[in-house]
Amino acid sequence: MSVASSGPSLAQEGGDPVRPPAGKNRRLSPEESRQLQERYRRFKQLPPEEQERLRRRQKEFEALPDEQKEQLRRKGEVLRDLSPEQRARLRRFQQRWQNLSPERRRRIAQRLRRLQALPPQERERAMDSMPFWRSFEPDERQAVLEFIERLPQTN
Numbered sequence: 001m002s003v004a005s006s007g008p009s010l011a012q013e014g015g016d017p018v019r020p021p022a023g024k025n026r027r028l029s030p031e032e033s034r035q036l037q038e039r040y041r042r043f044k045q046l047p048p049e050e051q052e053r054l055r056r057r058q059k060e061f062e063a064l065p066d067e068q069k070e071q072l073r074r075k076g077e078v079l080r081d082l083s084p085e086q087r088a089r090l091r092r093f094q095q096r097w098q099n100l101s102p103e104r105r106r107r108i109a110q111r112l113r114r115l116q117a118l119p120p121q122e123r124e125r126a127m128d129s130m131p132f133w134r135s136f137e138p139d140e141r142q143a144v145l146e147f148i149e150r151l152p153q154t155n
Contacts, residue, residue, distance in 0.1 A: 082146075089143030093136070100132070108132055120145070 028036065043051065061069065082090070097105060111130065115123045124145060127133045133141065 082143075086143045086146060089140050093140055093144055096136075104132075 043054070046054070061072065064072070079087070079090075100108070108130070115126055118126060127141075127145075136144070
């Protein structure tokens, strides 16, 4: 299978749209081909409205500047490296996060970005002072801390 014949938009782990690797005429390895076919199969099993949502997100991604796309790709790699248990804990965190007001999410996100630059022990102490953070179970906290630790540093 070649990259050019792989289809317009596929779903990767976590439901995000994915394009085949760059280099349209590059031949995929058997493992890449298998993974791509599996992602496409999972994408086609999604309800039509979810497929459309993923297509819209793909278009939004493609419109981003290259630097921002690369940063998002690196963050996606971090997610793929997580264990299934860590992903499940992050999903629980995300569900709780979505229940917050947009303004509260913005304030917390600003603090999390600032905390990312701190050494791990200092970061954990600072996060313990956040009421939102204290409401999480220890395993959820650990999953978020591990995730933050793996994120590429932002400038």
